[in-house]
Amino acid sequence: MDKIEKYLAYNGKVSLICANTKNLVEEIRKIHDLTPTTTAAMGRFATVCGMMGLTSIKENEDSITVQLKGTGPCGILVAVVKRENNISKIKTYMQNPLVELPLKPNGKIDVGGAVGNTGYLNVIKQSDITDSEYNGLVPLVSGEIAEDFTEYFATSEQKPTVLALGVLVNKDGVQESGGYMINLMPDATEEEISKIEEALNKAPSISELLSQEKSLNEIAKIVTGDDNIMLLEDNLEIKFDCDCSKPKIEKGLISIGKEEINEIIEEDGKAEIVCQFCNKKYDFSKEELEEILKKI
Numbered sequence: 001m002d003k004i005e006k007y008l009a010y011n012g013k014v015s016l017i018c019a020n021t022k023n024l025v026e027e028i029r030k031i032h033d034l035t036p037t038t039t040a041a042m043g044r045f046a047t048v049c050g051m052m053g054l055t056s057i058k059e060n061e062d063s064i065t066v067q068l069k070g071t072g073p074c075g076i077l078v079a080v081v082k083r084e085n086n087i088s089k090i091k092t093y094m095q096n097p098l099v100e101l102p103l104k105p106n107g108k109i110d111v112g113g114a115v116g117n118t119g120y121l122n123v124i125k126q127s128d129i130t131d132s133e134y135n136g137l138v139p140l141v142s143g144e145i146a147e148d149f150t151e152y153f154a155t156s157e158q159k160p161t162v163l164a165l166g167v168l169v170n171k172d173g174v175q176e177s178g179g180y181m182i183n184l185m186p187d188a189t190e191e192e193i194s195k196i197e198e199a200l201n202k203a204p205s206i207s208e209l210l211s212q213e214k215s216l217n218e219i220a221k222i223v224t225g226d227d228n229i230m231l232l233e234d235n236l237e238i239k240f241d242c243d244c245s246k247p248k249i250e251k252g253l254i255s256i257g258k259e260e261i262n263e264i265i266e267e268d269g270k271a272e273i274v275c276q277f278c279n280k281k282y283d284f285s286k287e288e289l290e291e292i293l294k295k296i
Helices: 022-032 036-055 111-115 146-156 190-202 206-211 216-224 246-256 258-267 286-295
Strands: 003-009 014-020 062-070 077-084 087-094 119-127 132-139 161-170 173-184 230-240 271-274 281-284
Touching (some): 003 036, 014 036, 022 036, 022 173, 022 230, 036 087, 036 146, 036 161, 036 173, 036 230, 119 146, 132 146, 146 161, 161 206, 173 190, 173 206, 206 216, 246 271, 246 281, 246 286, 258 286
Antiparallel strands (some): 003 014, 003 230, 014 173, 062 077, 062 119, 077 087, 119 132
């Protein structure tokens, strides 16, 4: 199981969440048959969305839908995140999962090229309790994902945030994946902020730290520069979880209308619907489609 841990640094003036998401990203890679390029993009995206499920969602009934749409060839990325106690449940989708680009001159995967550096990041927070919705829309900064979410936190949530995301992948699958998110409280001093900046300048990338088999506790100390961090929670989890079902797919069929369903019956005599999040297939016979028509 992946590990996710929350900490406080500098006597509670800085909060931090660290995540190792190797198993999560490998599961997503297999579900969507991702290439190394799209694995790196989706891995970063799923990691930060999963962390948001544990930092931004306060109630079990709430959810976050994140849409990242750039002009790059992989198209739109979508994540739907819900929280169940200490578990962030996430399902993800990428429009063009088979995109593969050459490595950048520095040998790194070209995530920005796959996503595109123009477009938007849209975060929709939905509360079932209050029946309210919050929509935060920001333009993309680079398409590298961490910078784009950092801009979202600064602009839409007014939260000074340091965000690092990384995925190491080869032809055999995900080698390492994870990230960390540092948030400064209003009472953080200039001296403490300077210490964090100094620590971050010295720190290796999150991918390197994970490949060095550093624990999340060690990573938290390295990136904050505080050896006296306090562990808040270590029983957290980010889990791929698609809640699709035949009744939900049926509702989707109803929404396309009588004309479309009649056309399906006349042309194919049946329907096979594939869930875009988990690739599970749902078959509807001619008789079932005719029953759906009666409900419209």
